[in-house]
Amino acid sequence: MGFKKEKRLGLAAFIAMAAPLVLPISAKGEVFELSSLANLYEGVSFDHDMHIEAVENNCSLCHHHTAGTPPEDQTCIPCHKNSPEAESPACSSCHLIEPFSSTNLSISEKNPLRHHKVKPGLKAAFHLNCMGCHQETGGPVGCQDCHAMTEKGEKFYNTGQYTPKAGNETAHH
Amino acid sequence: MKKLIAEGFQPIDTLIKPNTNNPWSWKDKLFLGLTPQEYMKQLFRNPFNWILAIIYAVGIPILVGRFVFGLGWATHSSYDYPWGLFLGWGLFVMVPLSASGFMMGTTVELFGRKDFKPIERLGLLNGLLGYFFAVIFLQVDLGQPWRLVYPMFVSLGPAAVLFLVAWHVATYLSVQVAELVPAASELMGWVKPKKFIKSIVLGLTIAGIILSTLHQGALGALFTYAPGKVHPLWYSAAFQWFHFFCSSIFGGLSMLIVVSTLSKWFLQWRCDANFTKNLDKITLGIAKGCSMALITYLVIKLVALAHDNEWGYLLSGWGQLYIFEITAGVILPLVFFTMAIRTNRAGLARFAAFTAVFGIALNRLNTALITFNWQLYQEIPHWREVVIAITVYATYIVVYRAVLYRLPILYTWQGDSK
Amino acid sequence: MKKLNRRNFIKGSLAGGIAAATAAGKAKNASAAGGDFGGYPDSMGVLVDLTKCVGCRTCEAACNKEQGLPEPDKPFDDYSVFDEHRHGGLPRRTTEKAYTVVNRYKVEGREHPLFRKIQCNHCNEPACLTSCFVNAYTKTPEGAVIYNPKVCVGCRTCMIACPFYVPAYSYSSPINPVVKKCIMCYDTRLKFGRPPACVESCPQGVMTFGKRKNLIALAHEKIEGNPGKYVDHLYGEHEVGGTSWMYLSDVPFEEIGFDTHLGKEPIISYVKDFLAIVPMVLCIWPALFTGFHLLSTRKQANQEESPKA
Numbered sequence: 001m002g003f004k005k006e007k008r009l010g011l012a013a014f015i016a017m018a019a020p021l022v023l024p025i026s027a028k029g030e031v032f033e034l035s036s037l038a039n040l041y042e043g044v045s046f047d048h049d050m051h052i053e054a055v056e057n058n059c060s061l062c063h064h065h066t067a068g069t070p071p072e073d074q075t076c077i078p079c080h081k082n083s084p085e086a087e088s089p090a091c092s093s094c095h096l097i098e099p100f101s102s103t104n105l106s107i108s109e110k111n112p113l114r115h116h117k118v119k120p121g122l123k124a125a126f127h128l129n130c131m132g133c134h135q136e137t138g139g140p141v142g143c144q145d146c147h148a149m150t151e152k153g154e155k156f157y158n159t160g161q162y163t164p165k166a167g168n169e170t171a172h173h
Numbered sequence: 174m175k176k177l178i179a180e181g182f183q184p185i186d187t188l189i190k191p192n193t194n195n196p197w198s199w200k201d202k203l204f205l206g207l208t209p210q211e212y213m214k215q216l217f218r219n220p221f222n223w224i225l226a227i228i229y230a231v232g233i234p235i236l237v238g239r240f241v242f243g244l245g246w247a248t249h250s251s252y253d254y255p256w257g258l259f260l261g262w263g264l265f266v267m268v269p270l271s272a273s274g275f276m277m278g279t280t281v282e283l284f285g286r287k288d289f290k291p292i293e294r295l296g297l298l299n300g301l302l303g304y305f306f307a308v309i310f311l312q313v314d315l316g317q318p319w320r321l322v323y324p325m326f327v328s329l330g331p332a333a334v335l336f337l338v339a340w341h342v343a344t345y346l347s348v349q350v351a352e353l354v355p356a357a358s359e360l361m362g363w364v365k366p367k368k369f370i371k372s373i374v375l376g377l378t379i380a381g382i383i384l385s386t387l388h389q390g391a392l393g394a395l396f397t398y399a400p401g402k403v404h405p406l407w408y409s410a411a412f413q414w415f416h417f418f419c420s421s422i423f424g425g426l427s428m429l430i431v432v433s434t435l436s437k438w439f440l441q442w443r444c445d446a447n448f449t450k451n452l453d454k455i456t457l458g459i460a461k462g463c464s465m466a467l468i469t470y471l472v473i474k475l476v477a478l479a480h481d482n483e484w485g486y487l488l489s490g491w492g493q494l495y496i497f498e499i500t501a502g503v504i505l506p507l508v509f510f511t512m513a514i515r516t517n518r519a520g521l522a523r524f525a526a527f528t529a530v531f532g533i534a535l536n537r538l539n540t541a542l543i544t545f546n547w548q549l550y551q552e553i554p555h556w557r558e559v560v561i562a563i564t565v566y567a568t569y570i571v572v573y574r575a576v577l578y579r580l581p582i583l584y585t586w587q588g589d590s591k
Numbered sequence: 592m593k594k595l596n597r598r599n600f601i602k603g604s605l606a607g608g609i610a611a612a613t614a615a616g617k618a619k620n621a622s623a624a625g626g627d628f629g630g631y632p633d634s635m636g637v638l639v640d641l642t643k644c645v646g647c648r649t650c651e652a653a654c655n656k657e658q659g660l661p662e663p664d665k666p667f668d669d670y671s672v673f674d675e676h677r678h679g680g681l682p683r684r685t686t687e688k689a690y691t692v693v694n695r696y697k698v699e700g701r702e703h704p705l706f707r708k709i710q711c712n713h714c715n716e717p718a719c720l721t722s723c724f725v726n727a728y729t730k731t732p733e734g735a736v737i738y739n740p741k742v743c744v745g746c747r748t749c750m751i752a753c754p755f756y757v758p759a760y761s762y763s764s765p766i767n768p769v770v771k772k773c774i775m776c777y778d779t780r781l782k783f784g785r786p787p788a789c790v791e792s793c794p795q796g797v798m799t800f801g802k803r804k805n806l807i808a809l810a811h812e813k814i815e816g817n818p819g820k821y822v823d824h825l826y827g828e829h830e831v832g833g834t835s836w837m838y839l840s841d842v843p844f845e846e847i848g849f850d851t852h853l854g855k856e857p858i859i860s861y862v863k864d865f866l867a868i869v870p871m872v873l874c875i876w877p878a879l880f881t882g883f884h885l886l887s888t889r890k891q892a893n894q895e896e897s898p899k900a
Contacts, residue, residue, distance in 0.1 A: 075816060100791065100800040102784035109805060118809055124796025128643065131795075143647065143668075157652050159666035169664040243765030252684060252759045255747035283880060285888035316745020316760065316768040323725045328742040330726035334862060335748050337869060339724060375884060383876045387869055394865035398722045398752035398858055401850065414865045550679025 036092060037123050040153035044126075044146050054137070062129055063089045075115060095125040174215055178442040182207070184578075186445075187587045188362045202360060205578060221439075225567055232564025235557050239313060249555040253546060256314075258554040258562045263310020265537040267303050268392060269417065270530060272425025274300020274349050275381040276462070282378045289458065291451045294356055294582040295436070296429050301349040302576070303428075304342060306569040313561060334394045341388035348381050359586040360579060386418060393417025396540060404544035406486050406495040407536075409477040419473060423466035424533040426459050427506070430526035432573075436583055443577060445584035453519035460522040463529060464510040471503050491544060498539060502532015628857075629833060630715035634734035635781065636803030636835040637790060638810055639708060641847070642820065643797045646673065646693055646706035653792035654691045654710075657776055661688050682848065685709060687761040690773040691789055696847045705842050708797070710789070711736060711757045711773035712827060713835035716857030719749035719758060727770075733782065734803060734835040735775035743769050754831055754853050775835075803835055810839055832857030 035043025051062070059067035065076060068085030086093070096104055099121035111117050120128055134141050143149070154160035178184075185206040189196050197206065204212040216222055239247035248257045277296030280286050312318040324330065324339045351370055358367035370377070393413040396403050400410060409416065433452060436444060444452075478484060486492050509525030512518070546552070554562075577583055652667035654660070665672055673695035675683055682694040691710035698705050713736045720728035725742045728749070745768055750758045759771045776787040785791075786800035799806060810825045826844050827837035830853045838849070845851045 098791075100786035105801055109802070114812070118799055118801070120796040123794050127794040128796060131645075156656060157649075157667040158655075158663055159668050163666050164662045164664060241765060243763060243768065245762035248762075250747075250760075250762060251678075252686060252750065253678070253756060255750040255760065279880075283884045283887075285884070316747070317743065318745075320725075320742070320744040323742055323744050328725045328727070328739075330724040332859075332866070333722050333724040333748070334865065335722065335746060336724035375881075379877055379880050382880055383872060386872050386876065390865065390868065394862060395748065395751070397861045397865060398718060398748065399754075400858070400861050401754060401852060402751070410861045411864060414868065549681065552678070 034126070036097060037126075038147075039150070040156050041143065041147040041149055059089075061133070066094070091125055091129075092122055095119055095122040097122050099124075174219075174442050176218070177207070177211070177215060184443065186581070186584055196362070202579060225571065228564055228567045232560050232567070235560050236313070236564055238557070239561060244314075244316065246557070247555065247561060248558045249552055251552065253549060254552040256541060256545075257552075258542070258558045259310050259314035261538055261541040262534075262562050263314070263565065264307050265392060265541045266534045267307045267310070269389060269421035269424035269533055269537065270428040271300045271303020271307070272385060272389060272421040273297075273429040274304075274352070274425070275378070275385040276422065276425050277429070278352060278374075278378040278381050280462075282374050283382075288451075289455055291448050292429065292433060292455050292459075294353070294580075295433055296425075297349060297352050298356075298573070298576060298580075298582055299429055299432050300425070301346070301353055302569060302573050304346050304349065306565065306572075308342065308346070309565055309568075310562075313565065334391050334398070338388050338391045338395070341384045341391070345381065345384040345388065348377050348384065351377055352381070353580075356580045356582060359581050385421070389421040390414035390418040399545075401548070402546055403540055404486070404491050404547040405481065405483045406478070406491060407540045407544050409481060411480060412473055412477040415473055416470070416477070419466055419470040420533055420536065423463040423470065423506075423529055426463045426466070427526040427529035427533070430456055430459055430463075430523055431530055434523045434526070436577065440574075440577055440583060443583045447585050448583050456519045456522050457514055457517065460510045460514050460525065463526070464507055464514065467503055467507040467510065467529070471499070471507065474499065474503070491547060494539065494543075498532065498535050501528065502535050503529075506532060627832075628716050630803060630835070631730075631732045631734065632804075634715075634732065634803045634835060635775075635800065636713075636734055636806045636837065637775075637787070638799040638801075638806040639836060639838045640797055640799070640813075641705060641707055641838060641840040641842075643795045644693070644706040644708065645795055646670065646695055646704070647794065648672075648693055649792045649794060650708060650789035650798075651689065651691055651693060653788040654773070655689070657779060657788035658690060658774075660690070663688065685711075685757055685759050685772065687759045687763070687771040690771065694848065696842070698842050698846065701842065705840070705847055707847055708789075709755075709757075710836065711775070712755055713773075713775055714831055714857070715834065716832040716859055718752035718754060718831070718858035721857075721859040721862065722748045722752040724748070731777060731781075733775075733777065735777040735781050737774045737777045738770055738772065740767075740769035745769070752858060754850065754858065803837075806837060810837060813839060829855045831855075832860075 030048045032046045032048055033043050034046050037043075052059075055061045058069065060069040060071050063069070064073070065071040065080040065083040066086035066089040068083070070077065070081050070083075096119070098104060099108070099119065108117055108119070119125070130139075130146075131141055133139065140146055149157070149160070151161075155162050158164055183191075183206070185197055185202055187197075190201075200209075207215070235247065244250050248259070250257050273296040277289065277293045277300075280289050281293045312321065315321065320327075324336055325343070330336050352374070354370045355367045358364070358370075391414065393416055396408060397410055397413050400408060433456065437449065437452060441449075478487075487496065506525040506529035509521055509528065513520075513522035513525060542552075542554075648667045648670075651663075655663060655667070672683065677684065683689075683692045685692060691708060693706050693708050696705045696707060713730075713734055715730070717728060717730060717736045719738075720730060720736065724746070725744055727739045727743045728736055729739070730736050745760070747760060747770075749770060750756075750760060757772055761768045761771055775781050776785075780787055790798040790800045799809065801809070807825065807828055810828075814821045814823055814825070821839050821841055822843055824844065825837050825839060826849055827834040832855070838844070840847065
């Protein structure tokens with residue numbers, strides 16, 4: 001017994017589209033554009049595949065326990081030894097863009113989980129996690145090694161075309 | 174002036190011209206009874222005025238520059254060293270040396286020691302001019318001097334020590350002006366003001382003592398805001414205010430001896446017999462007061478070292494500076510004052526007074542400038558700061574001299590007519 | 592009616608006095624006992640974790656933009672500033688153009704240099720506030736110590752008083768020189784419940800913003816939970832009465848430019864003894880010296896009354 005041809009096609013298409021959502025994100029050639037924080041710098045083209053290889057499939061090095069693997073930090077083991085994969089292991093699902101807004105502060109204040117009381121914000125989480133490892137393994141550590149500065153950034157840092165002109169220095173007091 | 178006196182000139186000391194019924198005009202009083210031309214001539218002859226001319230030629234443009242270009246141009250005041258010579262010298266040194274006002278007022282009016290009356294007015298004048306020019310120095314130093322009255326009428330910060338200093342100096346200046354009204358009244362021929370002041374003189378004197386105790390102490394207390402920044406040998410949380418108050422007693426008295434000595438040497442023609450005859454005796458009397466204050470100060474200084482267990486610091490480089498200050502500025506004058514009193518030598522007392530004044534100046538400069546930020550680095554005043562300080566101090570001397578020439582301070586007013 | 596003789600009067604006064612004192616004592620706010628302020632209860636604060644700072648100077652740039660400060664002398668991504676020294680070989684400090692600076696400290700045995708951010712520490716009982724005679728400073732309930740340039744006379748006592756050498760002065764301005772310092776972005780952010788610009792801009796999450804009392808707990812948890820990582824001291828918890836900005840470090844604080852001899856007393860404690868003498872003198876001196884006058888001029892007065900041998 002067989003499905004009609006159209007129905008088979010539709011099913012295949014559905015499976016193809018849904019696959020990324022249900023299968024582990026380890027498809028080859030995955031490069032994520034991390035651009036939710038892009039402002040002073042461009043977004044980051046993050047080669048997830050390369051990193052999976054680099055950590056030899058040990059997801060918890062970056063994802064703590066949210067990828068279904070036990071965490072590296074011994075403090076977390078008592079509760080998360082056998083934690084399943086989280087609904088979304090993406091960094092942004094736990095690490096907030098504005099961790100210190102009054103709303104988020106009042107939420108985190110009431111958080112009974114001692115170790116979750118202060119999570120780094122998303123920007124800090126990226127840098128702490130990524131650069132921490134890069135420093136040990138010889139990966140890129142300079143700002144522009146991962147993301148180019150935008151013009152807004154040049155204005156912010158008074159650099160590039162916005163570099164201060166010589167001769168205007170204030171007297172030393 | 175000496176030449177004119179030798180020629181028989183008699184400066185004004187009455188309201189009516191002698192041998193006439195005509196009163197002296199204000200112009201006459203201004204020029205001491207000389208014609209304007211005669212007055213200018215003696216002005217040019219005086220070599221001290223040539224030095225003043227040079228000081229002003231250099232100083233006035235720089236003083237103006239301070240207000241045009243700002244403090245950054247005129248001083249080495251920095252973020253680490255906010256206070257420099259203007260406050261260090263003009264406020265912290267000049268104020269204790271001007272304590273003679275309340276000292277003399279208390280001696281004569283409160284304790285009834287009329288034998289000090291010949292020098293009382295000089296003490297009051299020294300006090301008034303010293304405080305007045307301390308305020309001038311303050312105005313030169315303040316970032317926004319036009320806001321001087323803010324702590325009084327615009328925005329009050331009563332818990333601050335400087336608040337107390339501001340109010341007290343303002344009030345005390347008024348008291349001192351009032352105390353000198355009798356002298357001015359004699360010269361100007363006013364009757365009611367002199368009588369009025371005489372009736373409230375006890376109240377004014379007590380007000381002067383209260384205000385002086387507190388603001389002399391308050392200037393010391395200002396440094397308690399920076400406990401780590403002043404070297405421990407010069408800093409004492411418990412006794413700082415008393416160090417400054419006690420040293421102001423002998424500071425003001427010694428400065429009075431110094432000024433009376435300078436008047437004796439350079440304004441001989443202006444001093445009358447009442448002043449000159451009694452001066453040596455009065456000097457020794459003042460010396461007794463100075464020596465009491467000096468020994469008290471010395472003991473309290475040592476007690477302060479013991480209180481905070483700072484003896485170890487005496488062995489350092491700073492310790493040597495401290496020992497020098499105590500020896501040259503406290504022990505030396507104390508010994509000389511005592512010797513002078515015992516051997517009845519006014520000249521030695523005068524020398525002691527000069528060393529005591531030096532000691533006060535050194536102590537205040539050490540506390541405010543030299544040992545301040547002792548753990549950071551040393552800062553020296555900008556040359557422009559020095560020039561401005563000299564210019565303002567020269568003006569103080571000029572005004573001092575102008576008043577001494579005219580008001581009956583060194584001489585007794587002879588009444589309405591002779 | 593009971594006879595109002597002396598005994599009854601004294602008894603009544605004592606009883607009344609004790610009653611009044613007890614009533615006042617009960618009514619007195621318990622937290623005011625001992626004269627310690629300790630900060631507003633819901634004061635915000637910032638915890639600075641120096642183990643995370645990499646010296647990128649983004650915080651300096653953020654502050655510069657948020658506070659509308661003038662253009663810096665060098666770009667904020669120019670790291671030669673870490674080699675700059677001021678008088679006496681000291682590292683950079685806050686200036687009229689820079690409310691916060693980051694300095695680098697080479698520490699022996701530590702793989703990377705330590706970077707330290709300096710800014711106003713927003714003390715609970717600020718020395719600047721206590722020394723200001725025009726009341727230009729205010730400690731806000733949100734925790735920031737802010738400054739009103741409209742009343743500032745320019746006496747610079749606050750600069751003398753600050754134990755952290757924070758306030759700067761715009762000496763270069765002849766017309767309107769004022770004190771310049773970090774205000775924790777009060778006007779633009781803190782008032783509205785938002786963290787200061789430097790905190791938000793930091794890519795490494797060096798600074799944690801929250802209620803001061805929570806940050807103290809958090810800091811001690813961090814120290815306990817990472818044995819050996821941090822020096823067992825939260826700088827600013829008690830120094831000079833406690834500050835809103837506090838520091839954790841893996842290097843002893845005295846090696847990285849912190850003054851560890853400040854003591855726990857707020858600066859005003861050193862001045863209070865003198866402030867107490869003021870009313871004492873005002874009350875005692877008039878009677879004391881009037882007494883002296885009467886005693887010492889007795890002879891004179893007697894002579895004046897009976898001018899005869």
